[in-house]
Amino acid sequence: MGLFDTFSVPNTKCPSCGHVFEADFQTKEFECMLDHITVGEDVRDKIEQWYLHEWSNQVNNYECKLTIKQAEALARRYPHLYDLRKYDKKDKYNWALYRFAGQRDRNFSWVRYGTFPMYTSCLKCDEWYDAVGLIEDYIFKGIKK
Numbered sequence: 001m002g003l004f005d006t007f008s009v010p011n012t013k014c015p016s017c018g019h020v021f022e023a024d025f026q027t028k029e030f031e032c033m034l035d036h037i038t039v040g041e042d043v044r045d046k047i048e049q050w051y052l053h054e055w056s057n058q059v060n061n062y063e064c065k066l067t068i069k070q071a072e073a074l075a076r077r078y079p080h081l082y083d084l085r086k087y088d089k090k091d092k093y094n095w096a097l098y099r100f101a102g103q104r105d106r107n108f109s110w111v112r113y114g115t116f117p118m119y120t121s122c123l124k125c126d127e128w129y130d131a132v133g134l135i136e137d138y139i140f141k142g143i144k145k
């Protein structure tokens with residue numbers, strides 16, 4: 001019925017004319033739920049998130065009870081369950097701990113490793129571009145080389 005999922009790859013170079021563009025590749029390999037993901041994103045949804053601050057363990061509802069060191073250890077020990085990220089890149093003290101568990105909304109959230117056919121057309125020369133998408137360790141890596 002013409003449905004698909006979209007995998008966006010910035011800085012895609014057209015193999016026909018060399019034009020560099022932000023490609024929205026489509027694929028019908030999964031359940032075609034119009035889900036969308038961009039290179040570098042985790043295919044799983046982040047369903048729980050806590051904030052950590054270097055100077056304190058208690059602030060708001062979402063405050064993590066762990067210190068940053070403890071959260072780092074947790075993320076290192078269970079890399080597929082937890083992810084520790086800077087909440088605000090400009091603020092060196094704010095971190096967020098994400099936990100991936102329970103509901104996963106994207107129809108391909110279960111794919112840990114995989115390749116799949118995807119296609120787009122060049123925004124300049126309009127040539128069809130068939131590529132192979134790559135998911136590695138739950139991260140959409142872009143076009144398989």
Ligand SMILES: [Zn+2]
Pocket residue numbers: 014015016017018019122123124125126127
């Ligand atoms: Zn082109």
